[in-house]
Amino acid sequence: MLIEHIIDSVFPLPASSKATLIQHTREVAFRKGHLIIKANKVDQHIYFIKKGLVRAFANIDDNEVTFWIGKEGATIISMRSYVEHKEGYENIELLEDCELYQLDGAILQQLFLADIHIANWGRKFAEQELIHTEERLISKQFKTATERYKDLLEHNPDLLQRVQLSVIAAYLGITQVSLSRIRADVR
Amino acid sequence: MLIEHIIDSVFPLPASSKATLIQHTREVAFRKGHLIIKANKVDQHIYFIKKGLVRAFANIDDNEVTFWIGKEGATIISMRSYVEHKEGYENIELLEDCELYQLDGAILQQLFLADIHIANWGRKFAEQELIHTEERLISKQFKTATERYKDLLEHNPDLLQRVQLSVIAAYLGITQVSLSRIRADVR
DNA sequence: TTTCTCATTTTACAAATGATAAAATCTCAT
């Protein structure tokens, strides 16, 4: 997925603003397993996924709990680093070899203050992430694990092929055993 | 809570931009029980709570499930109306008599495109809401109901005084009976 | 092929939460 498309899918920018943004990104590639964002560090880098798959997880009493999975077109950030410039709580690990576009967050902050179109692009980006997060909260709050699994099947069937079930289970907020039971029932 | 403080708490604005924003707000007051935002409607109004308490709830198979509670300083919006200009899924009801600052969303959208400071204010607003929502998602995903109740006790003890327990229970994502058990244990 | 490792499923049991109903308590207008 090309950087132009990723940028435009958030909010269409005038050509000059888009060129400015692209000018400050560079392509990077990492191997499966690489930890691109580490918890308890301030990391203001922003990555757009050109190709590949990643997960965000937090260490909660000794085990890794995956709470986010991103694929082509998604944006990788340490949310608290990005917004509050403080240590983030998430580790982000590559689940496949990845090609990414990298953007320095400090530079982006300057662009926000200098270019109104980029400021509005940043606004739309946060708003869209907000909608997605709120949808997930409501889904977790009011739907059963079975319904959440079926939603995943319907909207992201490729993830079931690309990610192992222990990760899917954590993403759905249940244990692997519980997911296995659900899969047996659905079948 | 004054409109100046609410605006500045999101992101400090230059005097002229703040004046522009304030110029487009007007004070309104409604009685306890009033439905200020209705589900399945596009409502682009934005309200800042000067005084009072509100809840957002969705109708899910016949019962009302509260998923948000706002008090002084909070912002009331239909998230999907605000971001995507589509019908929202939330009803927002006043739990106390309220004094609010009202702002027309269509005007705010124009200001975003005309004033870079206001655009960045809107960006910070979305980012802060995003952090709050993500915290709640992680809390729901990885903490027990008892832990979530204790967090509420610690961070928002006044809500326990101001809101009836059935609403608190829904907000915590559990039944009222379950909350009652937790309270009995914690005591 | 055989063996080894890791992922997944299954099983058995325990703990948490939900559903329902009834009892206890609280609130507030009269």
Place this chain on the structure above:
DNA sequence: ATGAGATTTTATCATTTGTAAAATGAGAAA
């Protein structure tokens, strides 16, 4: 002070989910 209605707690049983361990499956390496 009293009583009706709302709210909260308690009790019981059903369901869901978690934990632990064993069984199975799939694929890599010897």
